Amino acid sequence: MPNPRIILVETAGARNLGSVARVMKNFGLSELWLVNPQCDRLSDEAIHMAVHAREILENAKIVESLPEALMGCQRAIATAGRIDKGDMKVTNPPQGLSWLSQVATSAIVFGAEDRGLSNAEIQHCQQVLQIPVNPDYPSLNLAQAVGVCCYQWQLLRDDPKSHENLTSQIAQDLLKSAPIDLAPREDIEACYQQLEAVLLKIGYVYPHTAAHRLRKFRNIFDRANLSPSEVAMLRGILRQVNWATDQ
Structure with missing residues (x-):
């Protein structure tokens, strides 16, 4: 089960960036993409917070737009707190990441700390993932949100069959011949x-x-x-x- 990309859009805090790298390494993910970052990924603050995950920061790919970061991906899921759902499918971490696991190349997209993802940015993804939190204080720190998703991915890796009850029969049939041949x-x-x-x-x-x-x-x-x-x-x-x- 290939690991997804972690894509951060316009991250402003170097400490957040370092913390994301650390939690990614905690759970065995290594592919970090930064869309128009607003801080230096190799600053002292970022390196300090990354602890032993400096190589993730050093190897991070820097691009100017979200479509560039999604090149080669077959599926992408956006993370958001409060959104206007509209016609976009909104899911939770177990279901959303199970859906990502059906393909060879995928991505989880996180927005800027102060605004999240814009509607235009969300449209580049096929689903929206919301982490269930206390509605009285739903705002998660960026690294915390990444950590929740990385942890859920680790659970899927440990027990790939654990998601079978979360997907339709059609999806389960497709999984048997995974990875699905989807267009990038x-x-x-x-x-x-x-x-x-x-x-x-x-x-x-x-x-x-x-x-x-x-x-x-x-x-x-x-x-x-x-x-x-x-x-x-x-x-x-x-x-x-x-x-x-x-x-």
């Missing part, structure tokens, strides 16, 4: 951008409604578990529609 997120995102351009061109959506409508299409296609060949077919159809409208 960058291909899915390219398909969404192409779809939006075509829908705008034919007048099905307008600039002020496009984002809302596209969220519904995202939900449909994300539930479909599209393979690389299926995404290629859909993009071929969109190219043909685009060509036909020019004729």
Whole structure:
């Protein structure tokens, strides 16, 4: 069961960053991605808090945007406290991480300490994970939230069958032939951008409604578990529609 990436978006606190590295090493995770970090991952504060996990900070991959950090991932789950659920599937750590474990490449995404993840950032993921906490004080420290998810992942590794009662029969059947052959997120995102351009061109959506409508299409296609060949077919159809409208 390959470990997921831990992706941190615009982390501001060096101490938080070091603490995340430490808890990742505690539970055997090593792949850390930083999206536009607002602090120095190799500062004295970060290194001090990482203790014996300095190599995780040193090897962390730095990118400018969340889509870059998700390149190559087949599934991604966003973490959030209070959110407007809308049409996005909201899950808990056991169910959400069991869902991630069905594929070869995955990611858990955490937002900035002061604001969490924006709606636009969440849209790059297929599910939202919420950690059950006291509703009177639901805000978790970044490293604490990462630690909860890493711990839950460790439980899955120790007992892969423990999640069978959390997934549907279809999902269990898919697990038997895991990893599932899913298209990577960058291909899915390219398909969404192409779809939006075509829908705008034919007048099905307008600039002020496009984002809302596209969220519904995202939900449909994300539930479909599209393979690389299926995404290629859909993009071929969109190219043909685009060509036909020019004729």
